């Protein structure tokens with residue numbers, strides 16, 4: 337198949353072209369109505385190495401580690417801890433995440449440091465006697481907290497792949513927390529929005545995230561985090577034990593006890609980060625490496641790519657009603673499967689192979705390729721005949737080092753500032769990841785996602801995720817490192833980043849800046865960011881059965897595209913404080 341990286345003028349030409357293959361489907365969506373290609377700042381370019389993250393301090397620290405001879409895995413460890421200081425909404429040591437790598441020799445691995453349900457958790461723990469969900473119980477406060485995985489994940493990564501000493505990688509975060517971080521306007525606003533919750537969920541001890549002396553944080557104020565600095569120093573000196581044992585564990589367990597949370601010492605002792613085999617697929621001329629369960633992200637992404645492969649998106653045009661029809665229908669079907677089949681593979685059989693079977697996905701795609709309008713979500717159940725399952729804040733960073741190793745990592749507390757519980761004396765925020773389980777079969781979680789048995793709560797089980805760290809290679813070389821936060825929208829944003837590069841020939845900054853679209857089966861609506869579709873295109877889509885839901889911007893895509901000439905081209909999402917740095 338010919339190389340699909342289009343030059344920009346060619347992509348423009350195609351986007352505006354009226355010459356599309358005429359099928360009943362394309363006839364139904366007649367008229368060009370392509371959105372203009374996204375206007376964006378010039379992407380950052382680098383020759384040897386690049387990092388992109390959600391905070392300038394984390395990107396600065398990551399680049400310094402690379403310049404000191406560290407590899408991409410070293411930079412990931414340093415950036416993870418730096419984000420725990422500089423980006424309290426999502427960077428974390430009290431949460432978890434997924435890291436995907438592809439090394440210079442072509443081998444790849446997926447590190448799962450997802451939180452687990454504490455041993456004391458049970459299927460119906462968030463339901464009242466009538467079987468109804470109790471408001472906020474799974475989303476805030478101590479009972480929402482899963483056993484954190486981040487420090488175990490970083491220790492595991494460093495042990496296997498790191499080059500510089502552990503202390504060298506953790507120290508920059510200790511320094512940052514000790515000196516304090518200058519608040520950006522966005523972080524100040526986030527902390528101010530959360531003030532009442534910080535007060536509510538930390539009754540005994542006002543956390544450092546409340547402005548000393550009261551009042552609102554201003555951009556440029558310094559956030560001092562001395563307790564967090566001491567916790568990070570223990571992690572620097574003792575590694576994993578500096579978090580899961582000793583003083584930090586004691587303080588964490590005291591917070592659990594005081595607030596009725598479930599995480600116990602045996603959960604901390606038993607927590608294991610796990611290496612998993614990445615999922616692999618192919619899209620046009622690219623090999624796709626992505627995250628396996630317990631994330632739903634990789635499976636759904638590869639399903640959507642398989643459904644879209646036979647469609648000529650470039651020819652359908654950029655964000656035309658026809659292209660949107662194809663993309664939204666693929667999304668609808670993948671999310672329907674997610675709800676039924678996906679969960680923690682250590683607790684039941686997840687039919688990954690079946691879901692990634694080309695014939696299965698092509699068959700599913702046939703039902704929209706020949707159809708000139710939306711399929712109602714009520715008419716799209718999970719695909720038949722598969723074996724059943726028995727048994728907004730997150731952050732992403734992308735790294736390529738000068739040795740040719742690539743890292744894509746998405747890490748989270750789940751909601752902004754997680755459970756809002758800050759461990760007294762230890763200064764870090766705890767996650768509210770328990771809400772990613774299906775607390776009640778069929779009832780939507782904070783992201784509107786539904787599920788059932790496959791994602792029911794059980795002690796020690798990992799809650800299903802949408803996080804989709806992904807790496808594409810082309811002719812055996814890394815071509816794209818991509819990922820984003822955004823809850824249920826993560827998978828469709830990662831999809832759009834791939835389509836932007838592969839089908840539409842956008843540069844990395846255009847890809848991340850481009851206004852986005854999202855469909856997740858339920859609710860049956862097309863989410864549209866301002867500027868994503870021409871008004872006339874929206875009218876056409878509405879007329880063909882797509883309820884349009886205008887939505888505030890979402891996601892923070894941070895990507896690195898390796899251009900055919902070898903230059904590293906980064907896109908840092910302008911929706912946040914995201915920053916690309918390289919050399």
Ligand code: DON
Nearest residue numbers: 728729730801802821822823
């Ligand atoms: O693992 C997941 O899918 C969610 N906990 C991610 C949450 C998220 O991305 C929030 N960000 N805006």
